Amino acid sequence: MESKLRAAIVGSTGYGGVELIRLLQSHPKVEITSVISSSSAGVPIEEGFPHLTGIIERELDGVDAQEMAERADIVFTATPSGVSTKLVPQLLAAGLKVVDLSGDFRLKDGAEYEQWYKHPAPADEYLQRAVYGLCEVYGERAAGVDFISNPGCYPTATLLGLIPALEAGWIKPDSIIIDAKSGVSGAGRGTSLMVHYSEINENFKAYKINKHQHIPEIEQVLTDIAGAKVTVTFTTHLVPMTRGIMSTMYAGMLGQHTEEDFIELYRKYYAGRPYVRVRNAGIVPATKEVSGSNYCDIGFATDARTGRVTIVSVIDNIVKGAAGQAIQNLNLMMGWEETLGLGYTPVYP
Numbered sequence: 001m002e003s004k005l006r007a008a009i010v011g012s013t014g015y016g017g018v019e020l021i022r023l024l025q026s027h028p029k030v031e032i033t034s035v036i037s038s039s040s041a042g043v044p045i046e047e048g049f050p051h052l053t054g055i056i057e058r059e060l061d062g063v064d065a066q067e068m069a070e071r072a073d074i075v076f077t078a079t080p081s082g083v084s085t086k087l088v089p090q091l092l093a094a095g096l097k098v099v100d101l102s103g104d105f106r107l108k109d110g111a112e113y114e115q116w117y118k119h120p121a122p123a124d125e126y127l128q129r130a131v132y133g134l135c136e137v138y139g140e141r142a143a144g145v146d147f148i149s150n151p152g153c154y155p156t157a158t159l160l161g162l163i164p165a166l167e168a169g170w171i172k173p174d175s176i177i178i179d180a181k182s183g184v185s186g187a188g189r190g191t192s193l194m195v196h197y198s199e200i201n202e203n204f205k206a207y208k209i210n211k212h213q214h215i216p217e218i219e220q221v222l223t224d225i226a227g228a229k230v231t232v233t234f235t236t237h238l239v240p241m242t243r244g245i246m247s248t249m250y251a252g253m254l255g256q257h258t259e260e261d262f263i264e265l266y267r268k269y270y271a272g273r274p275y276v277r278v279r280n281a282g283i284v285p286a287t288k289e290v291s292g293s294n295y296c297d298i299g300f301a302t303d304a305r306t307g308r309v310t311i312v313s314v315i316d317n318i319v320k321g322a323a324g325q326a327i328q329n330l331n332l333m334m335g336w337e338e339t340l341g342l343g344y345t346p347v348y349p
Ligand SMILES: NC(=O)C1=CN([C@@H]2O[C@H](COP(=O)(O)OP(=O)(O)OC[C@H]3O[C@@H](n4cnc5c(N)ncnc54)[C@H](OP(=O)(O)O)[C@@H]3O)[C@@H](O)[C@H]2O)C=CC1
Pocket: 010, 011, 012, 013, 014, 015, 016, 017, 036, 037, 038, 039, 040, 063, 078, 079, 080, 081, 083, 101, 102, 103, 151, 152, 153, 185, 186, 187, 188, 189, 190, 317, 318, 321, 322
């Protein structure tokens, strides 16, 4: 019998890490051989996460690259920004494959990273080596590589919603406005005033306007697609729900296009890509329609009166926006079926 790929998860006590455990548990070609914590080594994982009782029962390991190399073939790093900057070079030097879920290796320009993330950038060698894993767009680049930088949650929803129209020359590159909303799990498991129950319940807040670290990531990819510098207006909002991102995008159209035209364009672009679903005319998706799954669902409304198109794109931030896309990237790296371990129907209602 073929042996399974051994996976370690750094940051396994965070939302991204715990979601990796949930999804990898049913991956037919992967076994989790190490769950890692920088603060709770030696503690059984089910102690902090009783929902894992009887599913994965093992003690948390400490953060040690050599030990990881003995126990695993691939490491998922689901850690706060700045951690992978130092850890990933050690893991690669130890011969491990890596999928990094943080923002550390997404930007190719270290100076830009420091401007937006406010701490030192990784060495340029690693920024250039990292393959940006937006599966439906750059999936073929993942085959056979040992290091993937998994896209951000907001960029995943936003880029999948914009790229086909931008590439086709149907929208004005200098007219793009992105109005994005996230559930609070996007902020991770740590507590802060921002996500305190009484601050977010029955409340709706905009944050980091024109300052969000995902702006350069979105612009880097759109510039690559357009072949000329693209800048965007990007506003994020916190919604009182647990999971989900909705990115609502507005752009001036170049030429006259109907909703049906957009639907046909996007269905052609994403043909054969199982995790992007394009809604029929007159219907835009809602976050619950993808919750718990790896889908990104997209819908359109065109307005002949203003000459603008509105594109609505939804994902589950922890699945397609983090752990799910990380596993999709693993499948592409290994040359496996893209859907392995990801066959989840959205949880509805
Ligand atoms: N939540 C989301 O929807 C998304 C998150 N991301 C990104 O993925 C990464 C993980 O996010 P998320 O799971 O939400 O964050 P969490 O805050 O929930 O978890 C991060 C985990 O990292 C561990 N950690 C902290 N410091 C270190 C360290 N120095 N070395 C090793 N481990 C450390 C902590 O566990 P311990 O103390 O046990 O070590 C913690 O549980 C972040 O970079 C985030 O920006 C990306 C897309 C979506």
